[in-house]
Amino acid sequence: MNMDQVIAKEIKLLLTISGLSKGVVSIINSWLDSNFKINGRYGWAQLTLITCEGTGGTLETGLQGAVAMELYALAADILDDIQDQDNNDLPWRKVPPAQAINLATCILVLSYKALSTISNRRHFEDVSNVLNQMGLQACDGQFQEFLNDGKEKISLEEYFEIIKKKSGGLTASACKIGAILGDAEQTLVNQLGKFGLTLGLMSQIKNDFHDFLNIETKSDLVKGRKTLPFVYLLYVLNEIKAEELKRLSSLASIGPDQFGPKERGQLRELVVNEGTIHYCSVIYEMYKQRAKDILDGIPIPEKRKEKLIQLVR
């Protein structure tokens, strides 16, 4: 069995012994399937396992933590989408919010149930701490984001603080959990946590940039969400151009009638001419270099680092 099949089997077993009704299990399975289309098959579990194996652990020792991470990330995605009223095409956005919240809670509990099967008590406690801290940080970051939605602008520093808590927190935790289950020393766990944090920041910068120009499916610009391109532009633009950006954002929020090809072109021009692409690219490059430096400084054999290196190649 390959890694995917092992993870799938473990999740199936967890659902079977959960006592949940067939209907609920069926919906959770279909939601897991939809998530695969977005994030890749068991991406979070795989990141956890890659780190576990990198630190000398095995598929078996990392499996429960990997499944917990996968389920936790799915629950977080669902709750995030409901709170942000985002990604309307996903199945959890097509059912009443009360049902989606209920099932997200169920998935979150399943995540903890997966953890409870870790036999090594120290590992269990350490992984639980990481997961709890991640959840608290993500809630805190999300709440800051709500507050920022009402502000005209935020600083670049504030933007990065939030994405560290949200996207960075998830990837950092996946790596930390993998390292803990690989029985790594605390120093190594922390180093891999930093590596994971950096991966999450890179991912968020990329997503922010793509979503900013993807008016049809994403609501970031429409809602004036403080994504990196938006925060950067409001920081560097002079008053007239900043007003132009706000005007375009406001037209986009009215709908496609007001935000046609002409306005789209104006936005694209503003983005390109004012260095948005360059800025996102520079910050992305810097984090990529930082991730490589962290890996270089990690005292594990090169061969075991290979899969981690591939993540930032």
Added chain:
Amino acid sequence: MNFDNIAELVHELAKSPNRSSVIIPEFKSFREITNCELNAITKVFSKEELSSNALAARMSPTLFWF
């Protein structure tokens, strides 16, 4: 990482891409910018003219879960 300083320098360079040999030393003389930050900026600006598509290609997902 000083995000503000990087933003200001990148903005200046984007507006005047042919003046990098003047802008960078001038910027360095009164603002703090590390070698690591400068390396990343130089790397990005030394590439061919960036379009949104070019950036999208360079920021391609490094793995399935991205």
